[in-house]
Amino acid sequence: MTTRTTDVPPTPGDPRRSWLREHSELGVCVMLLALGVLVLTDALTMDVEITQRGPVGPKTVPVVVGIGLLVIAALLAVDVLRGGRGEAEGGEDIDLSEPADWRTVSLLAGVFLGAAVLIEPLGFPIAGALLFWGAAFTLGSRRFDRDPLIAAVLSLVTYAVFNNLLGVPLPGGPLMGVL
Known part of the structure; x- marks a missing residue:
């Protein structure tokens, strides 16, 4: 009598799990593919005025970046499936046996989300300083005498560079009239 093994979840010694572990770089390929599709979709559905000042319109760079992401995802997938593996740098001092520092990752995510929420009411100068x-x-860093000053500057x-020199308007918040 034979038993069906298709309904059995993979065990730690399962060859499918081992193959996935050996080809984990394919996760990066999937991420690059998804990002490329997102960038291309966003670029191609962008509402743009008909008038443009030159041969390169506002859709050009996002389309080129999206296509580049798709090409890189495909090339990386081919390399990984042919046996290529990413090599750690000689100077890396990361111990892969240690668990990830999820506290720091969570705090950084909170700082970024906080800056995103505060940028509209407080403006970029204040929200950016809080972010930095x-x-x-x-x-x-625990230099309370120096870090806030560096962040503000x-x-x-x-x-000033984005708003005044590059012409990219950023929300100024309460400092709008000052700068």
Whole structure:
């Protein structure tokens, strides 16, 4: 009498699980593929005014980036399936046997989400300063005399460059009239 093994979940010694572990870089391929499709979909459905000043319109760069992501995903998948593996850098000091530091990852995600929520009511200079200082604090810097000052200067310079020099309008918030 034979038993069906298709209904049995994979065990730790299962060859399917081993194959996936050996080809884990395919996860990066899937992510690049999804990102490329998202960028292309967004670029091709973008509402753009008919008038443009040159041969390169606002859709050109996103389309090129989306196509590039798809090509890189395909090339990486072919390389991985042919046996290629990513090699760790010689100078990397990461111990892969240690678990991930989810506290730091969660705090950084919270800092980024907080900045995204605060950018509209407070403006980029304040939200950006909170973002830069929060990231520095989360990553271990405890220089309370220096870090907020560096974060404020970095945020103001970034705001001035994008808003005034590059012509990319950022929300100014309460500082709109000052800068």
